[in-house]
Amino acid sequence: MISVKTTQLTKKFGSFTAVDAVDLEVYKGEIFGFLGANGAGKSTMIRMLCGLLMPSSGEALIDGLDIYKESELIKKRIGYMSQKFSLYNDLTVAENIEFYGGVYSLDKKLIRSKKEEIAVSLNLKEEMKRLTRDVPVGLKQRLALACAMLHDPKIIFLDEPTSGVDPKVRKDFWNIIYDLSEHGKTVFVTTHFMEEAEYCHRLSIMQDGRIIALDSPENMKAIHNEKTIQDVFIKLIKRQNNDEI
Amino acid sequence: MIEIKGVSKSFGDIIANDNISLQIMESEIVGLIGPDGAGKTTLMRQLCALSHPDQGNIHIDAYDTVKNQYEVRSMIGYMPQRFSLYPDLTIEQNLLFFANLFNTPKKGRQERLEQLYKFSNLKPFQNRQAGKLSGGMKQKLALSCNLIHTPKYLFLDEPTFGVDPVSRQEFWELIKQLRDEGLTVFVSTPYLDEANTFDKLALIFNGKILAYKTPEKIVDSYSDQIFVMQSENYDYFAKMQNVKYLYLFNKELYISFSEAPRQEEWQTWLDNKVINGYNQKQITLEDVFLMQNKHIVSQI
Structure with a gap:
């Protein structure tokens, strides 16, 4: 089943084309890696798919909803977690959950049960009452994900979710991503850690607003005859840069 | 040479550094690898004379980081985790600002600037505001700002945070070039693929150094299957x-x-x-x- 489909999706800012006629199909339950150099157009693409930014031209369906006409409905079906974790550091852990529950207009009863659910799944007791700035980064990361998913979205966007966390915390977080995928959630991940790219079901590499490669990590490595995705990435981006010069 | 002898540092009940001793040789890239909260930044800050050990001492060349902190600071460059450039200053203005901070003599300043431009490839962008640079270019500018006074030692705290793989590779090529010219580099990173290319690694867990060897030896000496x-x-x-x-x-x-x-x-x-x-x-x-x-x- 197709979860996200774009046809010739384009976004221009003045004379600058940030996203250039992108065709993409992502399936339900897929972990889709969204790679590219800084400034390649990943964030613009994601902001359009989240219904936050109107495209200049082209089509996009998010869970069957039209990006132009149904952006408000789209927002209810998607979750977004940014690399900055977007939690309020001067609120307690519980208050952050309540706040996000309010943002997603969940009723009080549901917020209360979500809070208990999160406390159990993250193994929290005393931490619930602690200021978010004082909890360890690994916990903060899981909390940010839980808050981004309070409204039970079908598609979740993770924007560099593992920046600045150590290898152990990163691996633990990927176990959660696999779990989401098994429960039928579609997961978009952007990352600069190429060993994480290897964990995705399929990957796209973006450069100058276009998708220059799209395949499973295994196929990508085989096609380009490289041992790691890191090597494939560097090869493709460098080739592209040389073509321009 | 950097000589760390029996350094301990606590914050309240938390022992951030626990009796750490290390010798860092000149013209080497040494990586500090450990989980979040292991005490990496605490150690890094003490090496830069920004905080002082509770016990033990650190010498950089002949200088003690407590008694001779000003001499120490003039010999080192330090790029903290979230290095902030002035986004509304141009590349050149940022560099000159740091030149003034480090009190480098006016004479020879232009030559140093040209050297740094050449090595970082930032020359064509010298009049661009720092806030408008890509992640990789910001990183190179931050690095250049810390090299303006030609330090002998460079401390980098997670320098490639949020930087894409191509820019990261370029960044490490620059660092290795500097190492070959005699710079000593002490760096913490959560990217183990980067760490694999350093000269030596110090593994730090719960404030203690567990191993200090080349990356190959660290892996080889692990006897478990x-x-x-x-x-x-x-x-x-x-x-x-x-x-x-x-x-x-x-x-x-x-x-x-x-x-x-x-x-x-x-x-x-x-x-x-x-x-x-x-x-x-x-x-x-x-x-x-x-x-x-x-x-x-x-x-x-």
């Missing part, structure tokens, strides 16, 4: 006395035993469908890192 089993029977293995390390990742169990199982044992597990297959894994730096989390068996 790790097996990957196609199995999700975490609880079955977690109960075994013999299991030293166990981790479930994407439907596979990573396991090491204090004594490797006999052939019959493997066969029994296979026959009883406890596991669907297994093979021995080649040990990597990541494995060494993950296996330091001793409490791992009781987790999940």
Whole structure:
């Protein structure tokens, strides 16, 4: 089943084309890696798919909803977690959950049960009452994900979710991503850690607003005859840069 | 040379650095590798004379970081985790600002600027505001700002945070070039693929240095065997006395035993469908890192 489909999706800012006629199909339950150099157009693409930014031209369906006409409905079906974790550091852990529950207009009863659910799944007791700035980064990361998913979205966007966390915390977080995928959630991940790219079901590499490669990590490595995705990435981006010069 | 002798540092009840001793030779890239909260930044700040040890001492060349902190600071460059450039100043203005901060003589300043431009490839952008640079270019500018006074020692705290793989590779090529010209670099990073290319690594856990060797030797000296089993029977293995390390990742169990199982044992597990297959894994730096989390068996 197709979860996200774009046809010739384009976004221009003045004379600058940030996203250039992108065709993409992502399936339900897929972990889709969204790679590219800084400034390649990943964030613009994601902001359009989240219904936050109107495209200049082209089509996009998010869970069957039209990006132009149904952006408000789209927002209810998607979750977004940014690399900055977007939690309020001067609120307690519980208050952050309540706040996000309010943002997603969940009723009080549901917020209360979500809070208990999160406390159990993250193994929290005393931490619930602690200021978010004082909890360890690994916990903060899981909390940010839980808050981004309070409204039970079908598609979740993770924007560099593992920046600045150590290898152990990163691996633990990927176990959660696999779990989401098994429960039928579609997961978009952007990352600069190429060993994480290897964990995705399929990957796209973006450069100058276009998708220059799209395949499973295994196929990508085989096609380009490289041992790691890191090597494939560097090869493709460098080739592209040389073509321009 | 940097000589760290018996350095301890606590914050209240938390022992951030616990009796650390290290010798860092000149013209080497030394990586400080450890989990979040292991004490990396605390050590880094003490090396830069920004905070002082509770016990022990640090010498950079002949200078003590407590008694001679001003001499120390003139010899070093320090790029903290979230280095902030002035976004509304141009590249050139940022560089000159740092030149003034470090009090570098006016004479020879232009030559140094040109050298840094040449090495960073930032010359064509010298009049662009720092806020309008890409992540990789910002990183190179931050690095250049810390090299303007030609330091002998460079301290980098997670310098490639949020930087894409191509820019990261370019960044390390620059650092290696500087190393070959005599610069000593002490760096912390969460990217183990980068760490693999450093001259030496210091593994830090709970404030203590567990190993200080070349990356190859750290991996080679790890005597345990790790097996990957196609199995999700975490609880079955977690109960075994013999299991030293166990981790479930994407439907596979990573396991090491204090004594490797006999052939019959493997066969029994296979026959009883406890596991669907297994093979021995080649040990990597990541494995060494993950296996330091001793409490791992009781987790999940």
